[in-house]
Amino acid sequence: MGWDLIVGGGLSGLSAAHTVLERGGNVLVLDKNSFFGGNTTKATSGINGALAKTQIALGVQDSAEIFAQDTARSARDLARPDLIKEKFNSLVSRLGGHSQPRTHRGKVMFLGMRITFALMEGIEEIVNNQPDRARLIKKARVTKLIKEGDAVIGVE
Numbered sequence: 001m002g003w004d005l006i007v008g009g010g011l012s013g014l015s016a017a018h019t020v021l022e023r024g025g026n027v028l029v030l031d032k033n034s035f036f037g038g039n040t041t042k043a044t045s046g047i048n049g050a051l052a053k054t055q056i057a058l059g060v061q062d063s064a065e066i067f068a069q070d071t072a073r074s075a076r077d078l079a080r081p082d083l084i085k086e087k088f089n090s091l092v093s094r095l096g097g098h099s100q101p102r103t104h105r106g107k108v109m110f111l112g113m114r115i116t117f118a119l120m121e122g123i124e125e126i127v128n129n130q131p132d133r134a135r136l137i138k139k140a141r142v143t144k145l146i147k148e149g150d151a152v153i154g155v156e
């Protein structure tokens with residue numbers, strides 16, 4: 001079986017890596033830094049979500065549509081409507097760029113770091129116990145996608 005190549009060892013990349021592994025694939029994760037985690041380790045406030053039980057209990061007038069509008073406004077010309085879709089019990093607060101309180105967090109501190117470290121520990125365990133299924137390479141900056149038609153078949 002081939003290897004799925006994942007560029008970036010933050011929350012997106014590590015989530016993708018675990019999804020591939022859970023479905024029986026093999027993964028090679030590259031990161032330009034000397035450590036994994038990316039900006040995700042800096043995320044401390046919580047996780048944004050509209051229509052959560054906590055918001056409803058507090059009477060916050062939020063909706064998936066308002067959340068999508070706020071996200072598109074923040075992203076400006078980089079907005080990808082296909083990626084801005086609705087998705088998420090906890091404390092809820094309002095952060096910059098959001099018109100409604102929708103940032104949810106438990107009582108734990110350093111949420112992003114905790115989630116990312118759990119994903120990192122999980123994948124490192126697989127790397128150590130099943131090296132034929134997962135490999136991590138740090139200090140590996142990807143500069144070019146190698147394509148065959150529309151399909152990406154490798155990277156430089």
Ligand SMILES: Cc1cc2nc3c(=O)[nH]c(=O)nc-3n(C[C@H](O)[C@H](O)[C@H](O)COP(=O)(O)OP(=O)(O)OC[C@H]3O[C@@H](n4cnc5c(N)ncnc54)[C@H](O)[C@@H]3O)c2cc1C
Nearest residue numbers: 008010011012031032038039040042043044045046141142
């Ligand atoms: C200070 C701060 C606080 C934040 N707080 C919150 C919060 O409380 N709640 C919230 O929801 N969001 C928060 N965010 C936003 C959140 O951190 C990001 O949306 C999220 O981490 C993005 O995850 P990611 O995996 O896409 O990117 P990252 O976690 O940044 O991971 C990207 C990875 O890709 C690697 N990489 C990039 N380019 C290359 C390349 N060419 N070759 C190889 N590797 C590459 C990077 O080194 C990095 O490790 C915060 C962001 C910052 C900066």
